[in-house]
Amino acid sequence: MKNFIKELNEVFSKIEVTDEKGKAVSLDKAIKRTVSLVLAHKRAGNKTIVIGNGGSASIASHTAIDLLKNANIPAIAFNDSSLITCLSNDLGYEFVFQKPVEMLSKKGDVLFSISSSGKSKNIVNASKAAKRKGCSVVTMSGFSSRNPLKKLGRINFYVPSGSYGYVEIAHAAICHCITDRLIEKNNSNG
Secondary structure (H helix, E strand, O other): OHHHHHHHHHHHHOOEEEEOOOOEEOHHHHHHHHHHHHHHHHHOOOOEEEEOOOHHHHHHHHHHHHHHHOOOOOEEEOOOHHHHHHHHHHOOHHHOOHHHHHHHOOOOOEEEEEEOOOOOHHHHHHHHHHHHHOOEEEEEEEOOOOOHHHHOOOEEEEEOOOOHHHHHHHHHHHHHHHHHHHHHHHHHOO
């Protein structure tokens, strides 16, 4: 366990964040920007959508629920099993999140796209669709630094590890940090 925690700590210390131009941003500044982005979009009457596959789907659901219940942010995850099985059967799995983003998002919404590999076609397709709709995209990826998702967000969190466990733990921690800061902002404003 000590080695696991030591390695995890090393992964956390190496998290990289870039903006939409690929310019490096400090992790603290990226968290603050994400919080400001979500709050600005909420004030404008918009919502936050969170998507992911497998372990990232559970992070997406957990984050959407925490944003909604604890941070008072209108949020949803597109993880309903009937939605996923219908769309993957009828359209193909690579479109399982793109179609709901196209139909249910509106200009000014925020999309959190979570993919450990950053190569999941359904996450990449949904992120591109969200950008076309005028949504702000925040990405969370790992594995290869050249993954396609890492270039699609207004803010891009990248965890430099090939371990699903470390990447997913880091993504969950980033989501919790963002949610906690949103809760703090809500408590200080009222």
